[in-house]
């Protein structure tokens with residue numbers, strides 16, 4: 183039968199094997215029929231398209247139980263690339279975290295395999311930062327999203343039995359739900375270290391602007407490469423600028439955002455690169471703490487970067503001590519306007535600056 187042929191070709195047997203090795207997982211990951219997904223997306227109607235990525239097209243659909251879902255239909259790929267699809271199923275079915283998008287299951291009996299996720303209604307962080315200027319993107323929301331993503335990555339790196347590296351952290355892979363809770367998505371090129379023990383890859387993967395320069399040179403992906411990419415997301419949250427802008431001034435496009443940010447930090451000119459909305463909100467002490475954290479994440483030497491766990495702790499501490507009455511710092515060293523000096527005194531609660 184043709185369905186069986188596709189199921190086998192799409193890695194269904196490998197998947198069944200992997201999933202049956204884990205009783206808990208098998209209960210969670212459903213195998214959907216082609217019929218249910220076809221019906222739920224109105225025959226993969228163009229007006230149901232949520233977005234298109236490197237791996238395929240994502241459709242909004244309704245499942246037989248009435249729940250909304252995002253259905254990722256892979257591009258036509260040759261058999262060697264099908265592993266990437268199964269990879270995402272195997273990895274995501276081991277993960278259970280409130281800030282990681284939930285995989286509901288997959289469908290392998292069609293010519294191109296499909297993945298079914300919970301539907302996340304508020305688009306991507308990328309859209310919020312760069313395409314939604316009307317949105318009142320408060321500092322506390324930025325801080326909350328950063329802390330949530332860091333928590334999810336810390337969990338993936340260390341809290342589960344087999345560490346998982348995401349390998350493509352960027353603002354367009356961070357989805358936002360109805361309450362603007364962040365959900366990390368797109369695990370297509372992730373690796374759990376049990377699958378790839380050496381982390382030595384022949385082909386450098388990831389996204390321009392977010393890619394760890396050390397990994398780019400050595401092809402050796404480490405947990406610190408995710409830390410670097412997360413650092414770029416922090417800089418996006420601070421500046422509302424694109425990581426690899428092809429438009430704008432020569433200076434903008436010539437140097438990537440991460441590099442420009444590091445130059446500004448070195449020259450004590452942080453204020454000149456910040457999003458004006460961030461400056462307006464008078465939370466300079468927190469901004470400096472986040473900028474310093476981003477600077478550490480972007481260290482060219484991976485070993486010098488903090489772990490995601492450290493990053494998550496620092497962010498939680500900044501959130502907790504985000505009471506301007508308790509924290510005062512001298513901003514003039516980072517090039518803030520002298521006129522803002524009424525909020526400039528000395529540090530009385532430096533816990534977040536040390537990350538402890």
Ligand SMILES: Nc1ncnc2c1ncn2[C@@H]1O[C@H](COP(=O)(O)OP(=O)(O)OP(=O)(O)O)[C@@H](O)[C@H]1O
Nearest residue numbers: 232233234235236237240252299300301302354368
């Ligand atoms: N669970 C989901 N709920 C709602 N929308 C989603 C969901 N997953 C993906 N999308 C939408 O589909 C788009 C494409 O997602 P996808 O992960 O395939 O690609 P990408 O991250 O944009 O690109 P690439 O795969 O090349 O890195 C996303 O930008 C998002 O708008």
